[in-house]
Amino acid sequence: MQNCDLIVSAAYCLPVAPNNQVFEDYALAVHQGVILEVGPRQQIEAAFQPAGSLDLSRHILMPGLINTHGHAAMTLLRGAGEDQALQAWLTDTIWPLEGRLMNSEFVGLGTELAIAEMVRSGTTTFSDMYFFPEVVAKTAAELGVRVQIAFPVIEMPNAWSTSVEEGFHKGLALHDEYRHHSRVNVAFGPHAAYTVSAENLTKVGTYANELDTNVQIHLHENAAEVADAFARQGKSWIDHVHEVGLLGPNLQAAHVTQVTEAELDLIAACGAKVLHCPSSNMKLASGTCPVGRFHQAGVCVGLGTDGAASNNRLDLFKEVHLAALLAKHSSADPTQGAAADMVRMATLDGARALGIDHLTGSLQANKSADFISINLDHVGMLPLYDPFATVVHGNCGDAVDHVYVAGEPLLHDKTFTRIDAAELAGRVNHWHRTQV
């Protein structure tokens, strides 16, 4: 028998790869943070001598969720300025609040709160695009979660960078600092094609290719943005981003609620990724990302919460559920948004979108042991006909009880291992009372 650190056994296992499979009475052998083998419990127990074990006898075991688009620190603005028109919400609420409150402490506290909420609801990897990315990187590294930091490339002077040049300088230094980090990737985060010049977008593309790094951008979030593109330049932002050389396999386009057939084919041909944010798109009335059409064209689509200010939660299980409902609703076809496809979008396809599917996104040998469990002891989850339906339509966020990244528990039996939730709540409430 082979020694290993941990055997995790579960009543139901959804490894995601192979696709659309439920295995009963299954187990993982984990050693030094890596999955050695996945198989029937008896087979794993016969082959491995573990130092520890986790027995999930009334649980679904699945890969940790991957939140591909968000602005973590905006948890501190959760619930500010509800039910406003988009422009009023930005100009009257969010930007003035950010202008007044933004500093590294804001980002540290808001990111800590965001990570607590994401881990609590089963997210093991997230992508972030916000000011003070070095604070986000440090906070995520300390709390043990996997992260892609898309540092802001934005021309408007702000609390973090007085110029786009300073942003590039700081961001590239951050990229260099985390070059060999096992859980933190640093990418480029040009805010949008309408806020960053063609010259600077080209520069992003050049650097990203040189450094073999990802680029995340807001693209065609709503119809007004596209109309504005045509008014300004006679072509869409998708075409513009392609012309400046940015539309490639390392580009992650958030939202994309508006897309012609030609643009869709272009995105597919270039291998760019799409990040679907159903709650945010519905809440801001931005339109619908046509996930079914993207899937048909072979485009990889990840799932995101966006920031808490436009959600208001960072619970990716809610997005999985909404993605399913919105796919059925928007196509008038209840066979769309099939449960297994939605689960794959929240896990393996999210990892593909972030370029880390060699590392995470499914429960397979040689991948990192990034897994979560859903406790089925809830009156709202009985009886169990179909674990995929439970994951997608069961409102599972609060039923997550164990969360592991690289074989280390971040949540054990609904208790954080690296966060004191009461102490964190005290600091958040104190900040809100004294600063807002």
Add this chain to the structure above:
Amino acid sequence: MQNCDLIVSAAYCLPVAPNNQVFEDYALAVHQGVILEVGPRQQIEAAFQPAGSLDLSRHILMPGLINTHGHAAMTLLRGAGEDQALQAWLTDTIWPLEGRLMNSEFVGLGTELAIAEMVRSGTTTFSDMYFFPEVVAKTAAELGVRVQIAFPVIEMPNAWSTSVEEGFHKGLALHDEYRHHSRVNVAFGPHAAYTVSAENLTKVGTYANELDTNVQIHLHENAAEVADAFARQGKSWIDHVHEVGLLGPNLQAAHVTQVTEAELDLIAACGAKVLHCPSSNMKLASGTCPVGRFHQAGVCVGLGTDGAASNNRLDLFKEVHLAALLAKHSSADPTQGAAADMVRMATLDGARALGIDHLTGSLQANKSADFISINLDHVGMLPLYDPFATVVHGNCGDAVDHVYVAGEPLLHDKTFTRIDAAELAGRVNHWHRTQV
């Protein structure tokens, strides 16, 4: 000082009437199941000498939710036949399962499970339309929840009634039995205009007027149903229901995703009520109930989960959230679906739809003490800018910790007072293992 049974004090109170108000440090005085007074905590504590108290210092206190449309026992079919087309789902999954499994034990167990889930997530009143309504009534009465039983009027012979006449007979006897019950109302539940003849719909109208009783019906759930109406009779089911004399203030029309301006005006003029079921409508790709248009026309709209088979949860907080998102999304206007309107739809307007707003739906003197609390100690609810936003967008179902009906606790600190959740889960799992 006046004696009372209970003072409930809370950090935040949303009484719903007055509309759109948040009161901090507020309290209720409750005696013999009735709210005596609502006011600032110090004022209530100065005026009343309570036998007991409930101190909700980190909570939102609000009226119990009212689930106006569902089929409780279908919890036992939760997750069966996912992602099918509507007709295949009904003919290949639901109807065969119901045909094979339907009996009074099925309804008793499924209803108990449904009530557990609803109470757990803050619902104090529900409406039901299903076979064996006498079992639903008995189960609800035993478990202490408030209920409207819309007994089935359906022409197809079934496990409960071999003919529509037998259904009328049994239903009217049930109405008589519960005539003076404080928590159980019995109403008529003609399934739909396409499954019940004009003659029998007329009969329902006549009886309902005589008995001063409500009528609940599925009406214009999707476009195919309306097209079928025109093919059969050259007019819509709304016009048909009006012509047979059923479209009045006691009519509760579930779904109504399709409505012309003329039909909308007719519904408004007749004072009929509409029951919005956003999850079910999205999941079955049925269309969108135009809540904003109904509100503009002065039509009362309640909120419902529909059955768990098409949801898959009976958590009305999820419906509140979806109703808000869907209102914004479908109107392309983020100012629609305002949080306070959504909360009123789930409470006071639901009570109005069921004709029990003299009794419940808001925290006001002389109403029944039907209230719930939301515990704010959750990393996903911090910080608190706006309690209405928390209620609507906070995914609050699992944060409910106290649920009272008529001054009696049904859930205390997340523990059922009348249900043994583990024992119930055991019976449900046993049923599923041995029967399905």
